[in-house]
Each structure stands twice: as C-alpha cells, then as structure tokens.
C-alpha cells in the first residue's frame with residue numbers, strides 16, 4: 001500500500017500488533033495494513049502516516065490432516081502453507097491465486113495468508129466448491145481499538161454467535177487486523193485431467209461450460225480462453241472443463257464428459273495443473289503494463305453479452321472463469337473504460353472490482369460498486385462498530401470509509 | 402429455566418392501538434390476536450419453553466414485511482421472526498410484548514435457472530420444497546436438515562443449518578448467492594444475486610446464522626446442484642466408541658471424503674432398531690453409516706476403499722448396500738433416530754455441540770459418565786465427519802426437577818465441547834437455550850464486539866431480543 005513516506009512498524013507478535021493499533025487509535029494516526037505487500041496495487045491506495053506490516057507474524061501453528069484443519073499466523077506466505085499441505089496430499093479448496101505477476105509485485109514469495117483472506121480471493125474451484133471465506137473456520141484479530149479477539153474456532157461446524165470470520169474476510173483490512181487464521185482444508189484430487197474443447201465464441205463457450213457444470217460428473221473447473229489468449233500451450237478459443245478426483249472416477253467421468261461434449265482433447269497431469277495455475281492467476285489475460293484490470297462477476301448466462309459490449313465499447317480483452325460468471329477484463333486505464341465496465345456489470349446485475357490501475361485512476365473512481373444509501377449507512381455503522389476511530393486502511397475500499 | 406426480559410410496559414399499555422395499527426398494514430386475516438389462535442405460535446422445537454406473543458403477523462410480500470417492521474420500529478415494539486418454528490434452541494420463542502412475524506405465507510418459487518444453477522425463492526418455501534421444484538431436471542438443493550420437510554429456507558439462512566450431506570456439500574452459508582433483506586427501519590436491501598462473491602463487506606456471510614438478530618430475510622437465491630449419478634451407503638459396527646472414532650479419523654485422513662459419515666452409539670442403535678427394524682447389530686457399541694456418490698462402478702471403488710479402512714479396525718460387522726433399496730434400509734434407522742428416541746422417552750433435549758473429531762472417544766466417555774452421575778439416559782447420534790454431536794438427553798417434562806437436571810447436563814456437555822476445542826453449537830443456533838453459555842466460549846470483549854455489530858443494525862434491541870446474547874444493557878432484568 002502506498003503509505004506516504006511515514007513510519008513502518010513490523011511487530012514480532014500479536015501483542016505487538018495490538019500495541020501498535022492501540023497506539024494508532026490513541027494518537028489518531030491512520031494505519032495502512034500490509035501482509036507481504038503483494039496486493040498493494042489492488043483497490044484504492046491507502047493514505048496513512050504509518051504502515052503496519054504483518055510480515056514477521058509467520059509460521060504454521062496447528063495442522064491436523066485427519067481433521068482437515070490448519071492454522072497459521074497471518075504473515076505466513078501462502079506457498080509455505082500449500083507446501084505443508086502438499087506433503088499430506090491436501091490443499092486449500094478455494095485455490096487462492098498468486099497475483100504477484102498481475103499486480104506487479106516484486107516479492108520473492110507469494111502473498112500472505114492474512115492478506116489473501118482479507119481480500120477473499122478464490123480461484124477456479126470457486127465455481128463448484130467454496131470461496132476462501134467459506135473455508136475460514138476461525139480467526140484471531142485485532143480490532144481498531146487494539147483489542148485481541150477471536151471469532152469461529154477450529155471445528156468444521158460452528159454457528160455460535162455472529163460470524164465475524166466472514167465479515168472480516170473480504171473486508172480488506174478495514175475492520176480488523178487478522179493475526180492468525182484457521183482454514184478448513186481438503187484432499188487434493190489423486191488425478192486431474194482437463195477437457196479442451198474448441199468453441200466458436202463466448203456464447204458457445206459459456207454454453208459448453210454450463211453443460212459441463214450441469215452434468216453429474218463433478219467438474220471442478222470451467223474456464224474459457226477467448227481467441228488470441230493462450231495458457232500452458234493451449235490456445236483459444238477453447239472451453240476448459242476440469243476433473244479432479246480418485247483415479248477411477250476421473251477415467252470414467254472424462255469418458256462420459258467427452259462423449260457429451262465431443263470434438264475436444266484431454267490434457268492430463270502436470271500439463272493440466274499448469275493450465276489451471278495460469279487461469280487462476282489470470283495470466284492468459286496478458287495485461288500490458290499501464291493497462292487496467294477488472295474482475296466482473298455476473299450470472300454465467302450474462303457473460304457473453306458483457307464480453308460483446310466491452311469489446312465493442314472499449315476494445316477490452318477478456319478471459320472467463322467460474323463457468324463464465326467471472327469475467328477478467330483488461331483495457332486502457334481510462335475513466336471511460338471504467339464507466340463501461342461499471343455499466344456492463346450493473347446491466348448484468350452483477351458486481352465488479354477494479355483490480356489494478358495507476359494510482360490517479362484508483363483514487364478517482366469507485367473501485368467496487370457503490371452501495372444503496374441504506375446499505376452504505378450500514379457499512380459505516382459496522383465499520384464504526386469495529387474500528388470506531390476509522391484508523392484501519394482508511395479509503396482502501398471506498399473514499400471516506 | 403432461562404430468564405426472559407420483562408415486557409415493555411409502554412407497549413403492553415398500548416396493546417389495542419398497536420394491534421389496530423398492525424391490522425391496517427396487512428389486510429384480511431394476516432394478523433392474529435385471539436389467545437386461542439396464538440397458541441400454535443407460543444413455542445418452537447424447544448417445546449419446554451412457551452410464551453404467547455402480543456400478536457402474529459403473516460405478511461405475504463416483502464413490502465408488507467417492511468411496513469410491519471417500520472411500524473414496530475416507530476412504536477418501539479419487539480419482533481420475533483419465524484419460519485416453520487422448528488428451531489431446537491428456542492430461536493423463534495415469542496416474548497409477551499413481541500409481534501411474531503411469520504414468513505410462511507411467502508412461499509413462492511420465483512425463478513429457477515438450470516444453466517446458471519440457481520433458484521430464487523421466498524423465505525417461507527420449505528427446504529425440501531426447493532429440491533422438489535428442481536429434482537425433475539436432476540437437480541437438488543444440498544443442505545438437508547432432518548427437518549427439511551417442514552423447516553423453511555429463511556429459517557435455514559438464519560440458523561445456517563446443516564444436514565447429513567454437508568460433509569461434502571457444505572452448510573447453508575456455502576450454498577447461498579443472495580438474499581432480500583429488510584432492516585428494522587423497514588429498508589429493503591438486495592444482497593448479492595445471481596453472481597458469486599459480491600464486492601464490499603460480506604453481508605451475506607454476516608446475515609447467515611445471525612438468528613434473526615439483524616434483520617428479516619424475505620427472499621433467498623440459492624445454488625442448486627446437479628445430483629450425482631447415484632449414491633450408496635455402507636454400515637460398519639465396532640466394539641467400542643474409541644475404535645469407531647479412530648476409524649472416523651482414518652477415513653477423513655484417507656483422501657476419500659464420503660458424502661455422509663454418521664455415527665450412532667449403543668443406546669441410539671437400540672432405540673432405532675426397535676423403531677425401524679433396520680437390521681442394526683445390537684451387540685455393537687458404535688455404528689457408522691457411510692455414503693458415497695457416483696456411478697455404480699465409482700461407488701464400488703469408493704466403498705471398496707472405505708471397507709478396507711474399516712477392516713483395519715476389527716469391525717463386528719459390515720454391510721455394504723448392493724442397491725438403492727439396501728441403502729435406504731441402512732438409512733432408515735438413522736433418519737428415524739429422533740422419533741425412535743422419542744418413543745423411549747417422550748421428552749428429550751437435543752444438544753448440538755461440535756468437537757474436534759480426535760476428541761470423540763474422550764467426549765463420549767465423559768458424556769457417559771455424566772449420564773450415570775445425573776441419572777438421565779442419553780443417546781448419541783451425530784455427523785461424525787465434522788464432529789457435530791447430537792446427544793439426546795431423555796427426561797420427564799412432568800417433573801420440573803428432571804427438566805432442570807436435563808438442562809444442567811446439557812450445559813455440562815456443551816462446556817465440555819468448548820473445553821476440548823469445540824463450540825456450543827454446530828447447527829441449531831444459540832437461541833435462548835445456549836444464550837447464557839456464551840461467556841463459556843467468548844471473552845467479554847469478544848461478546849461486546851459482537852453486540853456492537855448487532856447494534857449497528859438494531860440499536861434498540863428490537864430484533865429477536867433475549868436470544869443469542871446474555872441479557873445486558875437494554876434487555877437487563879429490572880433491578881430488584
């Protein structure tokens with residue numbers, strides 16, 4: 001986050017984080033929160049005199065594979081967690097992306113667990129499985145007054161009290177500072193394979209993805225590379241349908257899926273994994289330096305219309321995931337382009353996020369949809385309930401909040 | 402017995418005026434005020450608690466819900482939202498000065514899209530009603546509480562209900578796309594819709610499981626899923642609960658996550674067998690019902706693996722269903738478990754704590770010891786894969802001492818759940834039942850934080866008061 005010159009604090013532990021927040025609260029100093037800094041380019045830049053980094057709060061604190069639960073301190077790189085899980089053939093079901101390339105981060109390792117949860121970032125498996133926020137079983141966090149609090153726990157089913165885990169996930173550090181997160185994890189599929197199906201255009205592509213997703217074959221990824229886009233040696237326009245499961249199931253289901261959607265070829269194993277990593281990280285979008293990038297989420301059947309409109313109006317390049325429901329858009333970083341994206345999302349009754357743009361643009365446009373007045377009032381009241389002084393990441397999501 | 406706050410004197414004094422105001426908002430027979438017709442609303446699934454409300458309003462549209470809430474807000478009247486009233490934690494228990502807002506007349510399916518895999522329904526549509534509306538095309542709505550024939554999607558949202566199949570498909574929160582939400586001021590807000598992961602604060606996540614504390618839901622957009630080609634169950638019986646618990650751990654660590662993994666202890670096995678004649682082995686101390694999905698061949702592969710895992714734990718017997726009928730027979734006892742226990746003891750409390758699965762043997766042993774110490778029988782049936790326990794404590798409702806003992810026993814079980822790293826409630830909610838146990842799980846500052854979030858929506862504490870949060874502040878009992 002582009003905290004102005006100002007000071008930087010990187011406490012060694014949770015108590016240090018609490019002390020730093022309490023001090024900022026008492027002194028009236030806004031804080032810019034940072035995990036490992038890989039998502040600084042997302043949303044709006046935070047204007048804060050002080051940066052609080054969670055970089056030194058690292059390490060896995062608890063892992064029980066047979067209970068499918070892992071806990072780690074907020075600054076732990078996702079890569080470290082994923083490596084520990086891989087040793088036991090497990091994974092984070094939400095498939096959170098590694099956006100360093102997209103967001104122009106020079107960080108040597110991936111983003112942090114806390115930062116990823118604070119942004120609620122999920123990858124291709126989101127379409128059938130859960131969002132990252134669905135997998136957050138528990139959090140420890142520091143509220144805007146410097147109190148150390150918990151929500152949730154380490155068990156899979158828990159409806160005790162208001163679910164602040166979900167509220168904090170996706171709040172981009174504006175409601176509390178996550179210090180430790182407990183996630184539900186799951187088995188990694190024994191085998192993975194992808195059906196690569198050439199399609200004429202987005203309408204045909206989304207229709208193919210929809211037939212895959214409405215089949216009984218347990219598709220776990222449904223993306224489309226448009227004409228001109230490519231990933232891991234696969235060139236668009238193609239619809240991609242992924243299976244991940246036990247050996248026998250993938251064999252059987254791929255045969256059935258191929259029969260239902262003929263004309264494709266099957267990509268297996270590491271080739272398939274590389275393909276989905278690229279899609280997860282929006283690499284096929286190949287956004288040029290200086291271009292803006294948006295994520296638009298709509299009902300899948302609305303996606304072809306959105307794509308046609310954005311191509312015509314702003315010469316956008318796109319990539320589709322989540323069965324078509326997630327439209328990644330790259331275009332010139334201009335106010336007109338942004339208006340076109342907002343209009344397209346609103347027209348499809350969906351949502352958008354300005355993922356990346358030069359600073360002057362990020363401060364001058366709404367980077368996520370405006371809320372109706374009644375909801376905006378609730379946003380302000382909930383923000384005040386957690387961060388009464390408005391110290392945490394001011395302006396990150398919306399101007400003045 | 403758990404205390405309810407004293408009725409608001411000003412509201413009771415203005416009863417007639419308030420009832421007249423309500424009647425003007427919902428024409429026809431949409432407002433119930435006569436004592437006799439209020440009777441069906443005086444309790445919910447926690448039937449030991451009964452309290453007739455001031456009135457019941459049965460709106461038929463979001464606009465009417467908004468009008469009633471606006472009116473109640475302006476007049477300082479408390480409201481208790483209600484779906485089917487199957488809450489097991491007293492979540493829908495009325496208060497003497499409250500208006501119950503029943504959503505049962507809002508029961509239309511508004512939109513179904515198979516290509517987009519979603520359905521938009523009103524809050525009063527039953528859980529099973531959603532599946533019924535889409536099963537013709539091979540789809541279903543995944544969360545399946547045992548009460549699914551009666552309970553409504555609005556109630557499911559507010560309790561974040563689960564079911565036997567949520568091991569694979571998740572609970573209500575994981576299967577929602579959007580809601581239409583009415584605030585206590587009567588503002589109607591659309592949250593989410595047909596798309597995934599709306600930007601901004603996760604209102605949908607906060608509303609789900611909020612037990613009527615922050616607003617009323619009138620419409621819900623759910624994900625519907627295409628059903629697997631088929632499913633088949635197996636049954637494995639073990640010599641001790643410890644061994645069965647170890648088998649659960651082995652299954653969960655194996656990489657094959659079944660769709661359902663249910664556990665019954667000996668008292669429950671006996672009750673179910675006597676009731677349903679499902680052919681359960683009566684010499685077993687614990688029994689697992691395991692279900693897998695897929696084509697016939699896939700089921701064979703998965704059941705083969707699960708069988709091999711169970712064999713490592715020296716089972717007394719195993720039965721793998723060869724057909725859908727045999728699967729149904731295996732499930733028959735489990736599905737009738739509550740009814741079966743009800744036959745042995747007409748009154749029972751159904752507890753709902755969650756524990757880490759590795760604590761299963763320890764916790765079951767302790768529950769057994771407590772049961773002996775207090776002289777009340779208990780049967781255990783639960784979702785083992787996620788550690789969500791349902792001890793059924795049998796008592797005699799005609800004997801106040803027996804009920805008091807049952808409540809204490811239940812509280813002790815829940816404290817034990819928290820002590821071993823779990824929580825007070827996995828799916829039934831806090832309601833009135835566990836309200837006063839909240840400090841066992843949360844620190845004062847943690848509860849205060851949750852209260853401040855609640856107050857962001859409902860500063861006057863008019864929405865479903867006396868539930869979830871221990872009585873304090875605006876609801877504090879009058880000083881003696």
Ligand SMILES: Cc1cc2nc3c(=O)[nH]c(=O)nc-3n(C[C@H](O)[C@H](O)[C@H](O)COP(=O)(O)OP(=O)(O)OC[C@H]3O[C@@H](n4cnc5c(N)ncnc54)[C@H](O)[C@@H]3O)c2cc1C
Nearest residue numbers: 484485486487488492546547553555556562563613618828
């Ligand atoms: C036999 C039996 C079996 C059960 N099995 C399960 C099970 O397997 N899994 C499980 O999770 N639960 C189970 N339950 C509990 C219960 O069925 C669930 O909690 C269910 O979701 C409640 O739905 P309802 O429509 O009956 O809601 P109600 O009981 O009427 O209300 C539940 C709560 O939500 C509030 N509320 C209801 N509707 C709305 C609305 N539209 N807007 C705002 N607030 C609202 C109420 O005030 C109350 O606090 C079972 C209950 C019984 C009696």
